[in-house]
Each structure stands twice: as C-alpha cells, then as structure tokens.
Amino acid sequence: MSGHGDLFEAIEYLRREGEGILARFARSKRGVVYADLRFEVVFNRSGAAVNGEPRDGSESENAAYAVSVHVADRAGPVGHGQTGAKIGALAGRPAKLVVELRRGLDEAYDRARFSARKKAELIAHLGGAAKGLLVTPIPAREKVRDDVEANFRRDPRSLSTDELKKISLDASHEVAALGDAIAYQGIAAMTELRREIFIDTDGTMVSQAYAFSQGDCYVVAQIGDGHQESYDSIGQQRGLECLSDGWRGELMPNPSLAKLCVNLATEARELAAAPVLKPPAGEIVVVTDPHFIALVSHEVIGHPCEADRALKMEAAYAGRSWFLRSLKENQLGKQVASPLLSACSDPSLDGYGQYRYDHEGTRGRRVTHVERGIFSGFLNSRATAAILGAAPNGSARASEGWHVPLIRMSNTFFLPGETPPEKIIADVEHGYYVCGHQIPSISESRENFRISARRVYEIEHGRLGRLYRSGSVIADSKSFFTNVDAIGNDLQLIAIPNCGKGQPMQVKRMSNGGPTLRSRARLAGI
Structure with a gap:
C-alpha cells in the first residue's frame, strides 16, 4: 500500500493539530462565534466488462476539505460563510495543508462578515419587514469525541x-x-x-x-x-x-x-417474450413488492421529508414538499396515510445509507416520518431545526468533502407488518402484483407519482397469473397511502447508489425499502 498512505495520514495529522488551527483562527478574527473543519480522503477502484469483454479499470485517490465560519455583527445578525476545495497530493504535505486551510478559513470569514453586514443594513433599512434575517440561534448539541472504523475483510x-x-x-x-x-x-x-x-470550535472531533x-x-x-x-x-x-x-x-x-x-x-x-401491459380502466388493487416500494419510499417519503426541500431552499431546481406548504399550513400531526402505515429514516441500521455522525458533527438518529398514518417529522440540519423549532437529528451530509452539506435521507423505509406476503396476494380477487422499480416520474411537491415496474403479474382469485412488461403505477400520494389495507412482514432495504440533489449536483448513496404493501392505484404503460 506504499504510495497510498500519505493522504490518509493527513487525517491523523489533523487529529493532532486541527483543533489548534481552528482555535488560533477564531482568536485572531473579530466576531467569530463558531467555526468548523471537514476533511476527507477517498480511495476508489473499479473494473467493468461489456458483452463478455474486459474494459479498462480505474483508480483514484483524492483529498478535499470544507470550512464553515459564523460571524456576529455588532447590530445582532449572524452571517455564515463556507468554502471548500479538492486539494489532492497537497494534503500529504502538512505545511502546505495548513496554509490552504488558513486560506479557506479567511475566505469563509470574509463571506460571513459580508453576510452579517448586509443583513444588518437590510434590518436597519426595512425594520420589522426584515425580521426573518434575525434567524433563531443554531441549537447547541453535545460535545462529541469519537472514532468510527470501516467494516471490511480486505482493505x-x-x-x-x-x-x-x-x-x-x-x-x-x-x-x-x-x-x-x-x-x-x-x-x-x-x-x-x-x-x-x-472538528469544530465547540470541542467536537469525530473521525469516521x-x-x-x-x-x-x-x-x-x-x-x-x-x-x-x-x-x-x-x-x-x-x-x-x-x-x-x-x-x-x-x-x-x-x-x-x-x-x-x-x-x-x-x-x-x-x-x-412477455406481452406489454394493457392497463385496466380506473383504479384497481395493486400489491407492491419491497423492491418497487423502495422507490416509493425514496421519492414520496424521503425527499419531501428533507427539511431544506420542505422550506423551499431548493424549490427552484428540485421542487418542494407535499408535507409542508408553509410553517402555518402543513401536515404535521395530520393523517396522511392508513393507520396501518408507518415510515422512518434510521442511519444506525446496517444499510448503504448507514452512518453515525452527520457532517455537522451531530449524532444521527431514527426519525419517524409517519406514525400509524400521522405525519410526525422531518430530517433536518442544525439550521433548519432552529427554523422548525425541533431538535437537530443529524441529517446534514455532503457527497464530497468540498461540498456544502445538504439534508439527505439515510436508510428510509416503510415499517413492516405481520402478514405474510403470500396471504396478501391470496386475499385479492382481481388485481396486479407489481415488482421491481425502474423509472420515477414525480410531481414537483411529490403529491403524486408515476413509477414504472420491471414486472407486473395479474392476480386472479388469489393466484399470480400472466406476466406483463412495460407497466407503471400512477397514484395520488395521500390516496395511495390512505388506501393501504395490508402490510407484509418481509421488510427489505434496497441499495440506492445514485441519489442526486442540489446545485451543483451531489450524488449520494443510501438505501430505501419496505415490506409488501397492498393498496389501490391506476396502472399504465411505461
């Protein structure tokens, strides 16, 4: 592994020296109330084959960092500034690494000061109309010192x-x-x-x-x-x-x-070799397998439960949330599904979306989104938790070290019931069994969806019949969830390797799923 250790050794260097770098920066700059540093090293190898022939493999190793600084203006508002960069081999040279980190901190500080000053000017000019710029203080979280190791048989x-x-x-x-x-x-x-x-100036240091x-x-x-x-x-x-x-x-x-x-x-x-599905007229009973329902949980529960989306921070390019029209008009505490249905996100479970701490140093925890049909909560960052009046739940994560953390789902899924999937199918007089997901088409606020399946079986008198291809499910989200009348005991998570969000785009790995569900929907061709 010679030649691959230098960049990873930068993690150990920052474990020893990072807090001092941040402390000296904070002492030297007027108005700094908080600063943090994220640093990562990624080593990746891949190989491929096409039609029985090998293709070139790839190997890459890189390092990146991001810093965040909060500065308080004399008039009261707090400005936030961030910056980040890929730095490659430079990370293996401690002196140059420190110079680059200081440069980044200075840049983030200048942005934070500018933000705080402009907020103060607007408040002075607009008075009460600009009160929203006096954001509720970021809620504190416990100071953490922890190391989380990777799980592998071979490095x-x-x-x-x-x-x-x-x-x-x-x-x-x-x-x-x-x-x-x-x-x-x-x-x-x-x-x-x-x-x-x-590492942050509040005393948290987490390596993962x-x-x-x-x-x-x-x-x-x-x-x-x-x-x-x-x-x-x-x-x-x-x-x-x-x-x-x-x-x-x-x-x-x-x-x-x-x-x-x-x-x-x-x-x-x-x-x-199978026929193309000829959709029946109107709504019909549909039974969905865990692979299909994984994309439903991802698109119709996971994304609209991300608080930055719900608060319209990405509405211009990614849409909003059917769970929250505004802070006064929303679905919190209201029925959005059948009392049989519950859904949550849990980063502690063994899945592709597993992690212990998010990229703000907050411990990730299970967040219940739907509890027995009642909508109960969002994934949040420390900032969106302050807006929503909630406790931070450790959901702010960046796909790469130089990106700004966004709110992302982890392992997001529908909870299982107690009914064997065979019985759920056996109780259907006439309907369709929909298996495997392919292409989602989701409305802007996720209030309705069309998701294509890999396989669709007709159900006649409780038995699986003819196989069809090119089928999809069309439904209003709330109606589909409210009509769920049977939930299987066969919970599975499915790896989702390419969830895109943000601008510039960040691609994140996670897992989604659920058990077999039975509801009503319309069917269509792809």
Whole structure:
C-alpha cells in the first residue's frame, strides 16, 4: 500500500493539530462565534466488462476539505460563510495543508462578515419587514469525541484493478452463456475506502471511515419484436467480499455480482417474450413488492421529508414538499396515510445509507416520518431545526468533502407488518402484483407519482397469473397511502447508489425499502 498512505495520514495529522488551527483562527478574527473543519480522503477502484469483454479499470485517490465560519455583527445578525476545495497530493504535505486551510478559513470569514453586514443594513433599512434575517440561534448539541472504523475483510486499497475487472468479466461470461436473446450487457464492480474527520470550535472531533462496494448490471434482451432493458445495483458498506460471495444481512441481503447479473438477464429474457401491459380502466388493487416500494419510499417519503426541500431552499431546481406548504399550513400531526402505515429514516441500521455522525458533527438518529398514518417529522440540519423549532437529528451530509452539506435521507423505509406476503396476494380477487422499480416520474411537491415496474403479474382469485412488461403505477400520494389495507412482514432495504440533489449536483448513496404493501392505484404503460 506504499504510495497510498500519505493522504490518509493527513487525517491523523489533523487529529493532532486541527483543533489548534481552528482555535488560533477564531482568536485572531473579530466576531467569530463558531467555526468548523471537514476533511476527507477517498480511495476508489473499479473494473467493468461489456458483452463478455474486459474494459479498462480505474483508480483514484483524492483529498478535499470544507470550512464553515459564523460571524456576529455588532447590530445582532449572524452571517455564515463556507468554502471548500479538492486539494489532492497537497494534503500529504502538512505545511502546505495548513496554509490552504488558513486560506479557506479567511475566505469563509470574509463571506460571513459580508453576510452579517448586509443583513444588518437590510434590518436597519426595512425594520420589522426584515425580521426573518434575525434567524433563531443554531441549537447547541453535545460535545462529541469519537472514532468510527470501516467494516471490511480486505482493505479496498489492497485490491488490484485486475481483481475488479475479473469479477465483472466472470459475471459477464455467465450472462453471455444465456444465449443470443441477450443483445447487450454491461457489468461494473467498484470498491472504495473513505476516511473523514470533523472538528469544530465547540470541542467536537469525530473521525469516521467507510468501506463501500457496489456492483451494477445493465442488460438488453430482444426476442422477436419484444424488447426489454433492465438494470439493477447491489451495494454494501463492506469490502469486495459482498460482491464475490454475496451478503446474508437481515435487512439488505444481496447475491453475488454474478448471480445478480444472471438473474437480471434471465428476467429480461423472460420479459422480452412477455406481452406489454394493457392497463385496466380506473383504479384497481395493486400489491407492491419491497423492491418497487423502495422507490416509493425514496421519492414520496424521503425527499419531501428533507427539511431544506420542505422550506423551499431548493424549490427552484428540485421542487418542494407535499408535507409542508408553509410553517402555518402543513401536515404535521395530520393523517396522511392508513393507520396501518408507518415510515422512518434510521442511519444506525446496517444499510448503504448507514452512518453515525452527520457532517455537522451531530449524532444521527431514527426519525419517524409517519406514525400509524400521522405525519410526525422531518430530517433536518442544525439550521433548519432552529427554523422548525425541533431538535437537530443529524441529517446534514455532503457527497464530497468540498461540498456544502445538504439534508439527505439515510436508510428510509416503510415499517413492516405481520402478514405474510403470500396471504396478501391470496386475499385479492382481481388485481396486479407489481415488482421491481425502474423509472420515477414525480410531481414537483411529490403529491403524486408515476413509477414504472420491471414486472407486473395479474392476480386472479388469489393466484399470480400472466406476466406483463412495460407497466407503471400512477397514484395520488395521500390516496395511495390512505388506501393501504395490508402490510407484509418481509421488510427489505434496497441499495440506492445514485441519489442526486442540489446545485451543483451531489450524488449520494443510501438505501430505501419496505415490506409488501397492498393498496389501490391506476396502472399504465411505461
């Protein structure tokens, strides 16, 4: 691992020296009431294969930092300033690292002073009309000192790119053996080690390490005029063993990469031979499997429960939330679903979205969004918690070290019931069983949705019948949740590897899911 240690050693250097750097900065600048520093190093390797042929692998290692400074103006308002940058090999040279961190802190300080001064000028000019600029003070949180280690059998830095290419190529060969009906297949494997440290002037210092491994498969099947494109991913916060051997976790098990790809290609071949769904008229009973419901929980619960979205901080480019029209008109404490239905986010669970502390140094905790049909809470940062009058719940996270933290879901899911999924289907006289998610189309505030499925089975007299392709579910969100009349005992989490949010775009890994649900909705073609 020679050649890979220098940047990671910067974490240890900042563990020793980071608090002093921040303290000296805060003492030297008038008006500083708070400052923090985030620093991370990421090592990543990947390999791929296409149609039974290897493709070039990739390897990267980089370091980045971000700093945040709060400055109080004499007139009262507090200004916030942030900056961040990728710094690469510079992080391996302590003297240059310190110079860059000081430069960043000075830049963030100037931005914070400018913000505080402009707020004060507006308050002086507009009086009570500008009272919103006097933001409620950021709520305090406990001082934390902690170290969180990564979970892996083999350090991702000890693997070679050839190993990543081989696991992809072996899976590709197995898919190719399924025959000419598989017109195209692309397979990729990735493993990553990420270490980060957070330090602030309030006495918190948290270091966290993560190992990620992910496999992706995309297949195209063609039989006569029938055409099917399918894709899926598996991912764990573990080493490459979860792709080579599979993983038997309780909530988020996965097969090996080869088995995932063969299963997906076999399904695509079957779907290419199946008829296109001819949607029935009007609403009908639909039973959704955990893979399909994962995208519902992601799009219709997770995103609108992010408080920055709900408070319209990203309305211009990502939409709002059906849970909160305004601080006075919202769904808090109101019924939004069947009393059978509950949903939450929990970063402590073993999933792709697991973490202990967010990027503001706040301990992540379970947040209940819907409790027995009643909407009960948002994911928040320290700032949005102040606006909402709530306690911070550790949900502010950035996808890369130089980005500003946004409010992100973690492991977000519907809670299970007690009914076996077989019984839920057996109780349906006529309806459809919808399995696997593909493409979401969601309204601006998430108040209704259209999500396509990989497979749709007709249910007749409690039994699964004919298989269809190219089907999707269309529903009003509240109506769909309110009509849930059966919940399975088969909770599963599904890795979501590419959730985009923000501008500039930040792509984050998380997991979503739930059990089998039964409700009513309309069906349509893709």
